[in-house]
Amino acid sequence: MTIPTPPDPSVAETVKHLPHAITTFLREEEPDRKPNHADLLTAFAPDATVLDDDKTYSGHDEIRAWRDKTTNEFTYTAELTHAVKLDDTHWDLTHHLVGDFPGGEVDLIYRFTLNADGEIAALEIAP
Secondary structure (H helix, E strand, C coil): CCCCCCCCHHHHHHHCCCCHHHHHHHHHHCCCCCCCHHHHHHCEEEEEEEEECCEEEEHHHHHHHHHHHHHHHCCEEEEEEEEEEEECCEEEEEEEEEECCCCCEEEEEEEEEECCCCCEEEEEEEC
């Protein structure tokens, strides 16, 4: 798996130390990648939640449906521009997206919470 080197050198260094679940999510979230639900869902706890566009998706079935929707709804490119470890279980990553969605360009914060097993327990995505 290759994560593009972000333009900020401190981000590039932080990316080297991302937990496995987050790197798995990032790999499966790449816009030009065909969804692989088996790999994507290994990153998430069975009772995980995703909050995106003011909607909450709970558990693997809803997260799979959310990923299908986001994959098919728009085309876009994404660049990781910021990454920070808040503590052992909390990470914030910012992606700059450009695409055919309303507004055409946005910076989104991906706020990850990991459980004791290192799985994603919660993911919040917001501008």
